[in-house]
Amino acid sequence: MTFVVKAEVSDLSAKIFAFIAQKTMYGGKKIAHGDSIFIFASENEGGPGLIASGVVISAKAIARKPGVTRQTPRMSITVGRIGLATRRLGRSELKRFSDWKDGRPETELNFKFYRQATNKIAGVSDEAAVFMSGFF
Numbered sequence: 001m002t003f004v005v006k007a008e009v010s011d012l013s014a015k016i017f018a019f020i021a022q023k024t025m026y027g028g029k030k031i032a033h034g035d036s037i038f039i040f041a042s043e044n045e046g047g048p049g050l051i052a053s054g055v056v057i058s059a060k061a062i063a064r065k066p067g068v069t070r071q072t073p074r075m076s077i078t079v080g081r082i083g084l085a086t087r088r089l090g091r092s093e094l095k096r097f098s099d100w101k102d103g104r105p106e107t108e109l110n111f112k113f114y115r116q117a118t119n120k121i122a123g124v125s126d127e128a129a130v131f132m133s134g135f136f
Helices: 105-115 126-133
Strands: 002-007 016-025 036-041 049-061 074-084 120-124
Touching (some): 002 016, 002 126, 016 049, 120 126
Parallel strands (some): 002 036, 016 120
Antiparallel strands (some): 002 120, 016 074, 036 049, 049 074
C-alpha cells in the first residue's frame, strides 16, 4: 500500500522528514517501515501541497491516552526523501474534483485531504499513487 502525509513541513527540501504523533485515517495506521509515501506540505500551515516522495524509514504507533473513549489513532514516522515534486498539486488543483463517486485519483485525494482538512497520514489507491508519480 502507498501512503500520503499532509502535515506542517518547515524545510521543503529536507532529505529526512519527521512527522510526530500524526492523526491516521483511511488505513493510515497500517503504515510501516519500507512503505512508499508522498508528502504534502499542509496549505493550512502555509505549505504548497505535494512536495516530495519518499520511503518510510521508521513508523511507531502512539499509545492511546487512558480514560479517553474516542481517539483517532496516531503514528510517528520518519521518511527518507526520494524525489522532489516538479509540478504543483494542492488544494487549488484538486478542489474541482468533488464528485465523490467518479473513481478518479484526483477526487480520492481531494476527499481524503480536503473534505476534512486536518493534517493526517492516509492510505491511497494504486491509481492515486500512479497519478502522484506523474508530478516527479
